[in-house]
Amino acid sequence: GAGVSQSPSNKVTEKGKDVELRCDPISGHTALYWYRQRLGQGLEFLIYFQGNSAPDKSGLPSDRFSAERTGESVSTLTIQRTQQEDSAVYLCASSLGGRGETQYFGPGTRLLVL
Amino acid sequence: AQTVTQSQPEMSVQEAETVTLSCTYDTSENNYYLFWYKQPPSRQMILVIRQEAYKQQNATENRFSVNFQKAAKSFSLKISDSQLGDTAMYFCAFISTGNQFYFGTGTSLTVIP
Numbered sequence: 023g024a025g026v027s028q029s030p031s032n033k034v035t036e037k038g039k040d041v042e043l044r045c046d047p048i049s050g051h052t053a054l055y056w057y058r059q060r061l062g063q064g065l066e067f068l069i070y071f072q073g074n075s076a077p078d079k080s081g082l083p084s085d086r087f088s089a090e091r092t093g094e095s096v097s098t099l100t101i102q103r104t105q106q107e108d109s110a111v112y113l114c115a116s117s118l119g120g121r122g123e124t125q126y127f128g129p130g131t132r133l134l135v136l
Numbered sequence: 137a138q139t140v141t142q143s144q145p146e147m148s149v150q151e152a153e154t155v156t157l158s159c160t161y162d163t164s165e166n167n168y169y170l171f172w173y174k175q176p177p178s179r180q181m182i183l184v185i186r187q188e189a190y191k192q193q194n195a196t197e198n199r200f201s202v203n204f205q206k207a208a209k210s211f212s213l214k215i216s217d218s219q220l221g222d223t224a225m226y227f228c229a230f231i232s233t234g235n236q237f238y239f240g241t242g243t244s245l246t247v248i249p
Binding site for chain 2: 055057063064065066067111113115122124125126127128129130
Protein backbone atom coordinates (compact mmCIF):
# COMPACT_ATOMS: atom_id res chain seq x y z
CA GLY A 23 0.00 0.00 0.00
CA ALA A 24 0.94 3.64 -0.20
CA GLY A 25 3.33 4.98 2.37
CA VAL A 26 3.60 8.41 3.92
CA SER A 27 4.05 11.07 1.29
CA GLN A 28 5.30 14.61 1.67
CA SER A 29 5.34 17.58 -0.63
CA PRO A 30 7.22 19.40 -1.88
CA SER A 31 10.35 17.26 -1.75
CA ASN A 32 12.51 20.38 -1.91
CA LYS A 33 11.72 24.01 -1.19
CA VAL A 34 13.92 27.05 -1.57
CA THR A 35 12.62 30.30 -0.14
CA GLU A 36 13.80 33.73 0.79
CA LYS A 37 14.21 34.84 4.35
CA GLY A 38 11.00 36.35 5.66
CA LYS A 39 8.65 34.41 3.42
CA ASP A 40 6.08 31.90 4.68
CA VAL A 41 6.21 28.25 3.65
CA GLU A 42 3.72 25.42 3.88
CA LEU A 43 4.74 21.77 3.98
CA ARG A 44 2.31 18.96 3.42
CA CYS A 45 2.09 15.42 4.76
CA ASP A 46 -0.23 12.63 3.65
CA PRO A 47 -0.20 9.85 6.24
CA ILE A 48 -0.93 6.21 5.65
CA SER A 49 -4.67 5.66 5.49
CA GLY A 50 -6.08 4.53 8.83
CA HIS A 51 -3.19 5.87 10.87
CA THR A 52 -4.56 7.98 13.70
CA ALA A 53 -1.25 9.38 14.91
CA LEU A 54 0.88 11.86 12.97
CA TYR A 55 4.23 13.42 13.90
CA TRP A 56 6.39 16.21 12.53
CA TYR A 57 10.15 16.30 13.07
CA ARG A 58 12.98 18.58 12.04
CA GLN A 59 16.37 17.20 11.07
CA ARG A 60 19.22 19.65 10.72
CA LEU A 61 22.24 18.66 8.69
CA GLY A 62 24.22 15.92 10.38
CA GLN A 63 21.94 15.79 13.38
CA GLY A 64 19.23 13.57 14.78
CA LEU A 65 15.52 14.21 14.67
CA GLU A 66 13.94 16.93 16.73
CA PHE A 67 10.31 16.41 17.69
CA LEU A 68 8.01 19.26 16.69
CA ILE A 69 4.37 18.27 17.07
CA TYR A 70 2.13 15.22 17.48
CA PHE A 71 -1.50 14.65 16.48
CA GLN A 72 -3.57 11.75 17.79
CA GLY A 73 -7.07 11.36 16.44
CA ASN A 74 -9.33 14.19 17.53
CA SER A 75 -7.34 15.01 20.66
CA ALA A 76 -5.63 18.34 21.12
CA PRO A 77 -2.20 18.18 19.48
CA ASP A 78 0.99 18.08 21.50
CA LYS A 79 2.77 21.23 20.35
CA SER A 80 5.50 21.16 22.96
CA GLY A 81 8.29 20.71 20.42
CA LEU A 82 7.52 23.72 18.24
CA PRO A 83 10.59 26.00 18.47
CA SER A 84 8.77 29.32 18.15
CA ASP A 85 5.39 30.87 17.43
CA ARG A 86 6.41 31.12 13.78
CA PHE A 87 5.75 27.39 13.54
CA SER A 88 2.25 25.95 13.41
CA ALA A 89 0.60 22.80 12.15
CA GLU A 90 -2.88 21.68 11.32
CA ARG A 91 -4.48 18.33 10.67
CA THR A 92 -7.96 17.68 9.43
CA GLY A 93 -9.35 14.62 11.16
CA GLU A 94 -7.08 11.68 10.48
CA SER A 95 -5.89 12.86 7.10
CA VAL A 96 -3.54 15.43 5.65
CA SER A 97 -1.42 17.67 7.82
CA THR A 98 0.30 20.93 6.97
CA LEU A 99 3.24 22.47 8.76
CA THR A 100 3.51 26.22 8.29
CA ILE A 101 6.58 28.29 9.00
CA GLN A 102 6.00 32.03 8.96
CA ARG A 103 8.67 34.66 8.34
CA THR A 104 11.29 32.00 7.65
CA GLN A 105 14.81 32.42 9.00
CA GLN A 106 18.02 30.85 7.77
CA GLU A 107 18.16 28.62 10.84
CA ASP A 108 14.91 27.04 9.69
CA SER A 109 16.84 25.33 6.90
CA ALA A 110 16.52 21.61 7.52
CA VAL A 111 14.74 18.48 6.40
CA TYR A 112 11.23 18.27 7.78
CA LEU A 113 10.04 14.71 8.29
CA CYS A 114 6.51 13.50 8.83
CA ALA A 115 5.58 10.13 10.28
CA SER A 116 2.34 8.32 11.02
CA SER A 117 1.42 5.33 13.14
CA LEU A 118 -1.62 3.16 13.69
CA GLY A 119 -2.22 4.30 17.22
CA GLY A 120 -0.53 5.49 20.26
CA ARG A 121 2.56 4.89 22.23
CA GLY A 122 4.90 2.19 21.13
CA GLU A 123 3.41 1.77 17.69
CA THR A 124 5.90 1.78 14.85
CA GLN A 125 6.16 5.11 13.09
CA TYR A 126 6.34 5.11 9.31
CA PHE A 127 8.25 8.04 7.89
CA GLY A 128 7.80 10.03 4.73
CA PRO A 129 10.75 11.01 2.53
CA GLY A 130 10.87 14.50 4.01
CA THR A 131 10.90 18.03 2.64
CA ARG A 132 14.27 19.69 2.35
CA LEU A 133 13.85 23.39 3.13
CA LEU A 134 16.53 25.93 2.28
CA VAL A 135 16.08 29.50 3.41
CA LEU A 136 18.33 31.94 1.58
CA ALA B 137 14.86 14.87 31.06
CA GLN B 138 14.89 12.14 28.47
CA THR B 139 18.07 11.84 26.43
CA VAL B 140 19.48 9.36 23.97
CA THR B 141 23.24 9.11 23.40
CA GLN B 142 25.01 7.49 20.50
CA SER B 143 28.72 7.77 21.18
CA GLN B 144 29.94 6.50 17.81
CA PRO B 145 29.46 9.13 15.08
CA GLU B 146 30.99 6.90 12.41
CA MET B 147 31.71 3.22 12.06
CA SER B 148 32.77 0.88 9.31
CA VAL B 149 32.62 -2.87 8.88
CA GLN B 150 33.76 -5.34 6.28
CA GLU B 151 31.06 -7.02 4.28
CA ALA B 152 29.87 -10.26 5.95
CA GLU B 153 31.32 -9.23 9.32
CA THR B 154 29.43 -8.29 12.47
CA VAL B 155 29.18 -4.79 13.91
CA THR B 156 27.62 -3.40 17.09
CA LEU B 157 26.26 0.12 17.40
CA SER B 158 25.90 1.50 20.90
CA CYS B 159 23.10 3.52 22.44
CA THR B 160 22.43 4.65 25.97
CA TYR B 161 19.46 6.59 27.25
CA ASP B 162 18.32 8.33 30.34
CA THR B 163 14.82 8.16 31.74
CA SER B 164 13.00 7.84 35.02
CA GLU B 165 10.16 5.89 33.45
CA ASN B 166 9.72 2.16 33.84
CA ASN B 167 7.63 1.28 30.83
CA TYR B 168 8.79 2.59 27.49
CA TYR B 169 9.78 1.55 24.00
CA LEU B 170 13.11 1.68 22.20
CA PHE B 171 13.72 1.67 18.50
CA TRP B 172 16.51 1.55 15.97
CA TYR B 173 15.82 3.35 12.73
CA LYS B 174 17.91 3.30 9.57
CA GLN B 175 18.23 6.27 7.22
CA PRO B 176 19.94 5.43 3.93
CA PRO B 177 21.17 8.15 1.56
CA SER B 178 17.69 8.21 0.02
CA ARG B 179 16.64 9.89 3.28
CA GLN B 180 13.69 7.56 3.99
CA MET B 181 13.67 6.51 7.64
CA ILE B 182 13.00 2.81 8.05
CA LEU B 183 12.34 0.90 11.25
CA VAL B 184 14.99 -1.72 11.93
CA ILE B 185 13.92 -3.13 15.26
CA ARG B 186 11.72 -2.35 18.24
CA GLN B 187 12.01 -3.32 21.91
CA GLU B 188 9.42 -3.09 24.66
CA ALA B 189 11.08 -2.29 27.98
CA TYR B 190 8.91 -4.66 29.96
CA LYS B 191 10.14 -7.60 27.88
CA GLN B 192 13.39 -9.10 29.09
CA GLN B 193 13.97 -11.02 25.89
CA ASN B 194 16.09 -9.18 23.36
CA ALA B 195 14.34 -8.40 20.09
CA THR B 196 15.67 -9.95 16.90
CA GLU B 197 14.83 -9.31 13.28
CA ASN B 198 16.73 -11.52 10.85
CA ARG B 199 20.34 -10.25 10.86
CA PHE B 200 19.55 -7.52 13.38
CA SER B 201 19.41 -8.05 17.12
CA VAL B 202 19.61 -5.89 20.19
CA ASN B 203 21.31 -6.20 23.54
CA PHE B 204 18.89 -4.49 25.89
CA GLN B 205 20.25 -3.87 29.37
CA LYS B 206 17.47 -2.12 31.24
CA ALA B 207 19.37 -1.49 34.46
CA ALA B 208 22.28 -0.02 32.55
CA LYS B 209 19.92 1.86 30.19
CA SER B 210 21.75 0.47 27.23
CA PHE B 211 20.30 -0.59 23.91
CA SER B 212 22.91 -1.68 21.39
CA LEU B 213 22.23 -2.95 17.87
CA LYS B 214 24.13 -5.88 16.41
CA ILE B 215 24.19 -6.37 12.67
CA SER B 216 25.38 -9.79 11.59
CA ASP B 217 26.63 -10.75 8.13
CA SER B 218 26.78 -7.08 7.12
CA GLN B 219 25.64 -6.27 3.61
CA LEU B 220 26.40 -3.31 1.37
CA GLY B 221 22.76 -2.25 1.67
CA ASP B 222 23.25 -1.77 5.40
CA THR B 223 25.26 1.38 4.70
CA ALA B 224 23.20 4.16 6.29
CA MET B 225 22.76 6.41 9.28
CA TYR B 226 21.38 4.52 12.25
CA PHE B 227 19.35 6.31 14.89
CA CYS B 228 18.45 5.01 18.30
CA ALA B 229 15.14 6.35 19.60
CA PHE B 230 13.18 6.32 22.84
CA ILE B 231 9.50 7.02 23.20
CA SER B 232 8.15 8.59 26.35
CA THR B 233 4.76 8.23 28.00
CA GLY B 234 3.89 11.53 26.37
CA ASN B 235 4.31 9.88 22.98
CA GLN B 236 7.32 12.00 22.18
CA PHE B 237 10.21 10.43 20.36
CA TYR B 238 13.74 11.29 21.43
CA PHE B 239 16.39 10.46 18.86
CA GLY B 240 20.12 10.11 19.23
CA THR B 241 22.46 12.00 16.92
CA GLY B 242 23.04 8.93 14.80
CA THR B 243 25.87 6.62 13.79
CA SER B 244 27.00 6.61 10.19
CA LEU B 245 27.74 3.03 9.21
CA THR B 246 29.71 2.16 6.10
CA VAL B 247 29.92 -1.42 4.90
CA ILE B 248 33.15 -1.98 2.99
CA PRO B 249 33.13 -4.47 0.14
